[in-house]
Amino acid sequence: MPKQGVVPDDLTRPFWEAANEHRLVIQSCVACKHLQHPPAPVCRVCGSDTVEWKEMSGRGTIYNYGVVHDCPIRLLQEDQPFNVAVVMLAEDPGIQMYSHLPGTPVDEVPVGAEVEVTFEATANGQMVPEWRVVGSSGEGGEPA
Amino acid sequence: MTENAPATMYRTDEGTGPWEHRGKVAAVGVGHSPTARRWDGRAETCVGAISLIALRRAIEDAGVDPAEIDGLVMDPVTTTGAYWPKGKPVPEEVTSAFNSTDNPLDGIAGLSAEWILKNMPELTGIDFTMYGPGCMSNAICVAAQAVGDGLANTCLVLKSWHNYEGRYYQGGANAGSDLPGTAALHALWGTPACYGTALQFAEYCRKYGKNHDMMAPFIENSRQNGLKFPEGYWASHRPEEITPEDYKAARWIAKPANLFDNDLPIMVSAAYLYTTAERARDMRQKPVYILNHAASNTRPRSLTPTLDEVEADTARTARKIYEGAGITAADLSFENMYDGFAQFHQFHIEGLGYRGMKFGEALDFYQTDISIHGPNPILPSGGNIGCGRSRFWMHTDCIQQIQQRAGERQVTGVKPEVAVSGGPMPLGGRFTVWSATPD
Numbered sequence: 363m364p365k366q367g368v369v370p371d372d373l374t375r376p377f378w379e380a381a382n383e384h385r386l387v388i389q390s391c392v393a394c395k396h397l398q399h400p401p402a403p404v405c406r407v408c409g410s411d412t413v414e415w416k417e418m419s420g421r422g423t424i425y426n427y428g429v430v431h432d433c434p435i436r437l438l439q440e441d442q443p444f445n446v447a448v449v450m451l452a453e454d455p456g457i458q459m460y461s462h463l464p465g466t467p468v469d470e471v472p473v474g475a476e477v478e479v480t481f482e483a484t485a486n487g488q489m490v491p492e493w494r495v496v497g498s499s500g501e502g503g504e505p506a
Numbered sequence: 507m508t509e510n511a512p513a514t515m516y517r518t519d520e521g522t523g524p525w526e527h528r529g530k531v532a533a534v535g536v537g538h539s540p541t542a543r544r545w546d547g548r549a550e551t552c553v554g555a556i557s558l559i560a561l562r563r564a565i566e567d568a569g570v571d572p573a574e575i576d577g578l579v580m581d582p583v584t585t586t587g588a589y590w591p592k593g594k595p596v597p598e599e600v601t602s603a604f605n606s607t608d609n610p611l612d613g614i615a616g617l618s619a620e621w622i623l624k625n626m627p628e629l630t631g632i633d634f635t636m637y638g639p640g641c642m643s644n645a646i647c648v649a650a651q652a653v654g655d656g657l658a659n660t661c662l663v664l665k666s667w668h669n670y671e672g673r674y675y676q677g678g679a680n681a682g683s684d685l686p687g688t689a690a691l692h693a694l695w696g697t698p699a700c701y702g703t704a705l706q707f708a709e710y711c712r713k714y715g716k717n718h719d720m721m722a723p724f725i726e727n728s729r730q731n732g733l734k735f736p737e738g739y740w741a742s743h744r745p746e747e748i749t750p751e752d753y754k755a756a757r758w759i760a761k762p763a764n765l766f767d768n769d770l771p772i773m774v775s776a777a778y779l780y781t782t783a784e785r786a787r788d789m790r791q792k793p794v795y796i797l798n799h800a801a802s803n804t805r806p807r808s809l810t811p812t813l814d815e816v817e818a819d820t821a822r823t824a825r826k827i828y829e830g831a832g833i834t835a836a837d838l839s840f841e842n843m844y845d846g847f848a849q850f851h852q853f854h855i856e857g858l859g860y861r862g863m864k865f866g867e868a869l870d871f872y873q874t875d876i877s878i879h880g881p882n883p884i885l886p887s888g889g890n891i892g893c894g895r896s897r898f899w900m901h902t903d904c905i906q907q908i909q910q911r912a913g914e915r916q917v918t919g920v921k922p923e924v925a926v927s928g929g930p931m932p933l934g935g936r937f938t939v940w941s942a943t944p945d
Contacts, residue, residue: 365694367684374687399808400691406805425812428704429761430696434675437683438696443758446695448705448810458808460695469761473712485683490694 363441363462367486373401376415381489384481387415388457397454420479421452422459422493427471437485445471449493461493508582508619508635511648515638516801516936517830520822525798525830527654529944532786532793533646533905535568535779537561538737541894542773544588544669549603553584553668554613554621556775561626561662564777569790570660572628575779577658578635579649581642581665582618586771586895587699588670589678590615617666634658641665642776642898643844643928643936647799649780650938659782665898666775675699692809697760700847702810704763707849709813711762714866718762722750724872725766725848728885731878732892734914735903739772739894769846769890776898778905783944794908797924797939798830804933811933817865820857820932827858827926831939835859839920840883840907842900843937844929846890853932855884880919887915887927900927904940 370378380387390397391405392412404411427447433439444462451457463471464480477493484490517525539556549555565572596610604613605624612621619635634657638645642665649663679685685693711717729748733741740746748766756765786793804819828834835858843854852868861882863871876884887903890896906912907922928937
């Protein structure tokens with residue numbers, strides 16, 4: 363599915379740069395080790411402004427999903443309906459990422475299944491983390 | 507210059523005991539504008555104009571001299587998701603019909619307190635203005651606190667909405683080729699606004715063994731009640747019921763949320779008049795006393811709230827609501843919690859423990875008599891599903907039910923003495939407890 367391009371901003375640049383290297387990084391507080399996503403200028407738990415980016419394993423599980431039939435993004439409308447799943451990271455199930463789950467049939471999302479990260483190019487070439495059900499052989503992004 | 511209300515105006519903490527102004531502030535006037543699906547471009551129907559209608563109707567309803575009003579609390583943001591197209595000329599025939607401010611779109615695509623005061627010369631006594639941004643739910647909390655704190659004695663509260671041509675949220679960045687990095691973390695996957703609620707509802711159904719069809723009686727009841735709200739969009743323009751069959755056959759937006767789980771963006775304005783309990787005694791309408799206002803400032807841990815986060819927060823909010831009001835769930839005559847998206851409503855009322863309800867029980871409750879004529883009325887206003895998206899029908903209804911002037915909507919299976927309304931979302935909502943008596 364052709365996602366819109368991404369123009370990294372200061373807050374998220376490390377995340378997008380890592381994606382271009384097929385790495386998944388998440389912001390982590392140096393002081394209290396709390397992981398947070400989306401990123402923020404300071405730790406949302408302890409308020410420390412010393413945050414770093416930690417590389418994740420790229421493994422997770424499907425927490426939940428919906429099927430989008432009426433998408434507000436023009437570029438995606440031709441592909442309706444499509445899955446949008448919420449993935450919980452293996453390192454911290456409180457950290458969520460969205461996924462179109464390439465290779466998983468529409469509305470046949472196995473909630474609780476293990477997934478692994480892949481990376482796919484958006485419209486401007488910026489890579490974005492996507493997720494594939496482990497063992498799935500459908501079409502999708504490049505392997506991590 | 508009007509400022510946003512400071513965070514201290516909202517009651518966000520547990521354990522603070524009864525609200526210090528419990529029963530000392532009252533709503534005494536209600537005014538609604540006509541509704542429209544979209545703006546037709548005329549001066550007399552712009553968001554500024556309909557706001558003036560609502561404000562003047564609230565003043566008239568309360569029977570006060572406009573010169574006696576000393577406060578105005580409102581939301582300056584009026585968009586339903588529609589924005590003035592970049593580069594599109596501002597219509598001269600509209601701006602010239604009003605006293606304008608430095609912002610040429612004031613009164614058309616937003617609304618400042620300054621614009622209101624410039625166009626209501628009869629409000630000669632206003633010396634307090636404040637913004638309660640977000641929804642009427644926010645603004646009335648700010649107004650109640652302001653009157654209680656003595657910042658104003660007789661205070662107008664206003665919330666207005668504009669809507670333009672075009673499909674909901676399909677312009678702007680959503681039609682473009684690129685997104686900024688921070689927005690992209692949410693937006694790249696193309697989820698419509700109801701997606702987050704649909705997710706919570708999906709988890710709810712899995713956890714408690716429920717299904718989407720079980721929402722049908724709630725939707726049917728909401729539209730029936732909404733059609734009894736003469737100021738509502740559906741009652742005014744399209745008096746169409748929603749049968750369970752209609753609901754079950756409706757197209758999906760983000761499964762498991764369908765068309766009728768979503769409310770309809772409209773243009774509308776409402777205003778209330780708040781004053782002290784003492785001042786309220788000799789006004790035209792029976793005072794409806796504010797027993798408490800409460801707020802949630804909870805943010806989800808990550809991209810979207812989990813069901814656990816929702817349930818923890820609705821329970822926390824209920825404790826704040828009851829503690830500050832000095833009541834329990836058993837004291838509620840009826841409820842008017844937020845519904846647009848429809849799938850929010852069960853979270854709110856389960857958190858409240860309305861009629862002894864526990865988590866996972868609301869959809870079973872919907873299969874019983876939830877009408878305005880039964881002992882367990884659910885959303886007698888009809889809410890946003892029943893009347894169109896304003897996020898204030900439920901507040902108006904609480905006031906009018908308790909005043910016994912809700913007309914065809916009047917609840918008959920219970921005596922309307924104490925009610926709660928508020929929203930929108932479980933996380934981040936603002937809530938008010940209304941009462942026929944001050945104690």
